[in-house]
Amino acid sequence: MIAVLCGGVGAARLLRAWQERTSEELVGIVNVGDDTEMHGLNICPDLDSITYHLSGQHNEELGWGLRDESWRTMSRLELLGGETWFRLGDLDLATHLYRTGRLRAGATKSEVTREITARLGVTITLRPVSDDRLETRFATEIGELSFQEYFVRHRHSVPVQRIWFDGADRARPAPGVLDALRDARRVVVAPSNPLVSIDPLLEVTGVREVLSERGDAIAISPLIDGRALKGPADRLMRELGLEVNAVGVARHYAPWLGTMVIDHQDASLRSLVGATGCDVVVAGTLLDDPAQVDELVAAIG
Ligand code: FO1
Numbered sequence: 001m002i003a004v005l006c007g008g009v010g011a012a013r014l015l016r017a018w019q020e021r022t023s024e025e026l027v028g029i030v031n032v033g034d035d036t037e038m039h040g041l042n043i044c045p046d047l048d049s050i051t052y053h054l055s056g057q058h059n060e061e062l063g064w065g066l067r068d069e070s071w072r073t074m075s076r077l078e079l080l081g082g083e084t085w086f087r088l089g090d091l092d093l094a095t096h097l098y099r100t101g102r103l104r105a106g107a108t109k110s111e112v113t114r115e116i117t118a119r120l121g122v123t124i125t126l127r128p129v130s131d132d133r134l135e136t137r138f139a140t141e142i143g144e145l146s147f148q149e150y151f152v153r154h155r156h157s158v159p160v161q162r163i164w165f166d167g168a169d170r171a172r173p174a175p176g177v178l179d180a181l182r183d184a185r186r187v188v189v190a191p192s193n194p195l196v197s198i199d200p201l202l203e204v205t206g207v208r209e210v211l212s213e214r215g216d217a218i219a220i221s222p223l224i225d226g227r228a229l230k231g232p233a234d235r236l237m238r239e240l241g242l243e244v245n246a247v248g249v250a251r252h253y254a255p256w257l258g259t260m261v262i263d264h265q266d267a268s269l270r271s272l273v274g275a276t277g278c279d280v281v282v283a284g285t286l287l288d289d290p291a292q293v294d295e296l297v298a299a300i301g
Pocket of ligand 1: 007008009034043044045046048049064065085086087088092148151152
């Protein structure tokens with residue numbers, strides 16, 4: 001079994017590509033720091049993004065949500081003067097209605113995730129890292145923001161001074177999370193945002209400790225040539241004083257990292273990455289290029 005620490009889209013692409021190339025069981029341990037409540041509904045963007053990708057129903061143009069989506073409910077909500085900056089599509093709403101109903105009836109996030117993935121034919125096991133509250137928060141120039149306020153409402157364009165994870169000190173790992181990390185033949189860190197996708201996973205009791213005990217986790221750099229393919233990872237790293245390249249990512253992960261995979265374009269950083277204390281593998285890391293995915297999976301598998 002292979003355990004993959006996951007944010008959203010980058011992780012979804014990796015899991016999907018890997019599943020096509022292996023018969024080994026894959027378990028995704030998924031960030032919940034982006035989770036939010038809107039209009040009384042519980043929304044889990046990373047879990048849903050991965051679920052929609054793995055069931056082949058994701059919206060490629062938007063980069064989130066469902067394919068063939070319509071927005072009639074949002075138009076109606078706008079007419080009523082409701083909040084519409086966080087857009088919930090008509091089809092996507094069914095997921096949030098289902099999840100919210102089940103949570104109110106006493107089910108856990110893990111149980112609801114199992115139900116939704118089974119219904120949508122997803123065969124990779126997805127586990128929220130915790131069933132407890134864990135909220136990524138930002139201190140910014142314009143005050144404190146939740147993840148979705150920062151990311152969607154302000155389009156990740158507000159300078160960030162600090163990031164923290166509310167509830168992390170009390171967040172217990174969801175059932176099966178630590179066992180998966182202990183028992184996995186390999187633990188892989190997806191090319192997700194280190195500061196807002198992977199860090200919240202590490203904050204959950206026991207996760208960092210298991211990775212340190214193992215000492216062999218393999219991380220794929222989300223930065224190529226100092227840039228994130230998607231999202232604000234590069235910007236956030238700069239604002240928070242990290243070196244904005246694969247070396248900065250490796251240094252951030254150094255206490256528990258075994259191997260760092262860097263892209264061919266960053267081959268010149270090989271020895272600097274290695275100097276942070278990990279092994280280094282140079283491979284293609286562009287997940288929309290089948291030849292590079294073949295090379296990547298061969299390198300980390
Ligand atoms: N991202 C946006 O840029 N705008 C939206 O209106 C938006 C709505 C939304 C609704 C449900 C959902 O599961 C995700 C949604 N996202 C939206 C994406 C999401 O907020 C972020 O991409 C992730 O949280 C980052 O990993």
